[in-house]
Amino acid sequence: MNLLNVSKTFPNEASCKRKWTASRDHHGAICSHCGSNAHYWKSDKECYECKICKYGQSLKSNIIRLGSRLPFRYWFIAFHLLTSTKKSFSAKELQRQLGHKYYEPIWTLLHKLRDAEYRLEGVIEFDEGFFSTELQADEKNKPLKRGRGSQKKSKVLVMSESVPVQKNENKKECKKSSNKDKIRKVNHIKIFVINDLKSETINSKVQKHIDKQAEIDSDNSTSYTNLGSPVAQHRPKVIPNELIEKALLWVHIAISNAKRMLLDIFHDIKPEYLQNYLNGFCYKFNRKYFGEVQFERLLVISVAYKNQFRYHVL
Ligand SMILES: [Zn+2]
Incomplete structure (x- = not known):
């Protein structure tokens, strides 16, 4: 939605409130007292x-706490700014745009929206990666292990929504690229630093960040033995090393882009800061796909924050 459409569709507080109410009605309220989803509207x-x-x-x-005293229209303007511009918005800038007196509630609003937890949906490519990081202080005097187990490598889990390209897009995509494997596009990605590759560690991340109805494609690593339980389907495949980058295309593109970005900016990364840098990378990467759908998605995340059905609707 461009700026003209936003101001036409949501010209005042009442129109924003109507849209908000319709969206809450659609996704249903969950009672924070007894958990029931049956309500009357008073x-x-x-x-x-x-x-x-x-x-x-x-x-x-019972929604994402956006600074509840702020008008609905502020939230909608923030949805628009966050989803329509590639530019990163500071809270100061948003405060200036809204002409609001206080900084703190605007900062809260922006941060809650940026950190809004959404679960990845559909088909997910899933793999682990390793980032070179500095040695932890307590590791400096120990002998250095080689390979993947090295103390200089931090382990990460990479998850990417892999979406089939629509038919009409498909033709364009085919012309652009002779590589048939690219006929899926990426939507959102998430990357997490993990301490070990134990099945419980991995499954707890999956439970938190991937929708229950999703399907996961991965290699047949022993760490993924129980990966099927938190999601609808898990399709482990034996993938020879030389084919892994093609078979799980988008997770590998995400890993190599993230490594390139980190190397370009930082020489040495302390392991404790790696997650922060990766969050920044994912945030930027995911914003590429912001647009009208993302405006709605942000609205849904906001209205249905504590709603157990929350991420099944888009
Ligand atoms: Zn109740």
Whole structure:
């Protein structure tokens, strides 16, 4: 949505509130008291009342905490700015654009939206990678192990939504590239530093960051033995080393881009800062695909933050 459409569609507080309410109605309210999802809408109090325990929640409660005193229109302008520009927005800039007196609630709003947790959906390519990092202080006097187990390598998990290209896009994509394996495009990615490759460590990340209905493609590493349990399907494949970059194309593109970016900017990375740098990389990478769908996605994440059905709807 461009700026003109945003100002036409959401010209005032009432229009933003209507859209917000419609979106909350659609995704359903969950009672924070008893967990029921059956509610009445009480128009006199402008709140959802639980049919079971009568607990009431306002339009702004039980959602991502965006600075609940701010008008809905501020949230919508923030959705727009975050999803329509490649430029990174500072809280100071947003405060200036909104003409708001106080910095702190705007900072909270922006950070909550940036950190909004969404789960990856659809088909996910999944693999691990290794980043060269400095030795931890307590490792400096120990003998250096070689290869993947080296103390100079930090382990990461890489997950990327791999989406089939639509038919009409497909023709363009085929002309652009002779590589048939590229006929899937990437959507969102996530990268996490992990301390070990134990199955429990990996599964807990999957549970938190991948939708239950998703399907995972990976190699047949023993760390992935139970990967099928938190998701709908896991398709481990025996992939020879020389083919792994093609078979799991987007995770490998993500890893090599992240390494290039980190090497370009930093000479030595302390392992404790690696996750921060990777968050910055993923944030930028994922913004490439921001647009109208992302505006809606941000709205859904916000309205249905604590809703167990939250990420199944787009
Ligand atoms: Zn209740």
